[in-house]
Amino acid sequence: MEVYWDVLVLENFVINYLILLVTAKFMRLRVSTLRLLTGAIVGALYVGFIILQPDLRVYYTTIAKILLSIFIIAITFSPRRIIQFIRTLAIFYISTFIFAGAAFAFLFFNEQGGFVRNGIAYVYGQSQWRMMVFSLITVGIIIKIFWEVIQSRLIKEKLLVPVKISFDNRVIDLSALIDTGNSLKDPLTNIPVMVVEFNALQELLPQEIKGIFAGAQENDLNYVTTIISKSKWFSRFRLIPFCSLGKENGMLIGFKPDFIEIGEVEDRRDIKNVIVGIYNRSLSSNEEYKALLGPELVA
Structure with missing residues (x-):
């Protein structure tokens, strides 16, 4: 040869x-x-x-x-x-x-x-140049898949953070996703809103508030305002309008927690100026996280 x-x-x-x-x-x-x-x-x-x-x-x-x-x-x-x-x-x-x-x-x-x-x-x-073309196509496919897997893993590791929420001297721990598109704020105080699944918050909520979500009546404004106005926690609950989460002109029931802590133990941050918005659906299809954090809360 x-x-x-x-x-x-x-x-x-x-x-x-x-x-x-x-x-x-x-x-x-x-x-x-x-x-x-x-x-x-x-x-x-x-x-x-x-x-x-x-x-x-x-x-x-x-x-x-x-x-x-x-x-x-x-x-x-x-x-x-x-x-x-x-x-x-x-x-x-x-x-x-x-x-x-x-x-x-x-x-x-x-x-x-x-x-x-x-x-x-x-x-x-x-066949030399055919080999090169074949190799380039094969390598391109492999690298594209490999790169997407790496990027996905890095994004998850970077954007998923542990969060601790305290309300009425009770505490829960959950995982939250830093959502760069989440700029939701309480219209009255301009405090950022952290969106959390109702199922993750049940241990913290008063019985009358849990009843609203258990009966899927969180969108009935008259009913919600009646229940909240009669609650002893009236001053700590809010109604927050939003235009996301798959719904136009929606309304979230939110509450002012005692505090939330964000991050791992060694670099955990204590935040008090935040509203927790209660969302009566799942935020993650694979249960990787139970809450959405705006970038302002982790800056």
Whole structure:
């Protein structure tokens, strides 16, 4: 089989560039095109060198390839801290393995065949560029799925916070979602409103208020105002208009808690100027959270 040195080097240059580009995207690093091209050229020249010098076995060793990877990361990204360097190197290897897996898949399905030697894939016939296109499509799909999973997990970890609510010397704990679209406020005091599921609040609420929601009468304004006006907690309850949560021109029953605490134990914040709005439906389809917090409450 004839091996064209220039074609092989060009193929590796393109793949190396894409691997480095993916690494930069995952690490959210701003890298100039010139640096990406330089790193890709170094990797491609290494492949060309070991083809031209097949007797120099030292360049085929694992240590040589690791040192090459370190050198490529150093000249492409120039990480300033060792932790960042290690993370970048790890993402670089993960990206490389994804591309390598796509290349192996192509070799398996390619009718003309091919083989791998010393870490380099050789393809028979005129399939080199088809392999590259196939690899790019496969890698694009894998990375898109992988990225969406990571982003989803990071968002959940960042936006879900533990909350403690106290009312009438009783306390409940629940998980809340920081909702950037929640700017709901009490129209009388301009205090931000935290929306919480009724089911999560039952232990705190007076019996007469629980009866409103148990009978699904929270939208009957006359009935609600009559019940609240007769409650000994009259001064702590509010009626809050809203235009969200799947309903136009709705009304939430809210109350002033003793306090709420937001965050983990080590960085918990005590907040008193807040209204808790009672929502008689589920806020999360998978029960991950029971309340919605406006960003103003966690700023």
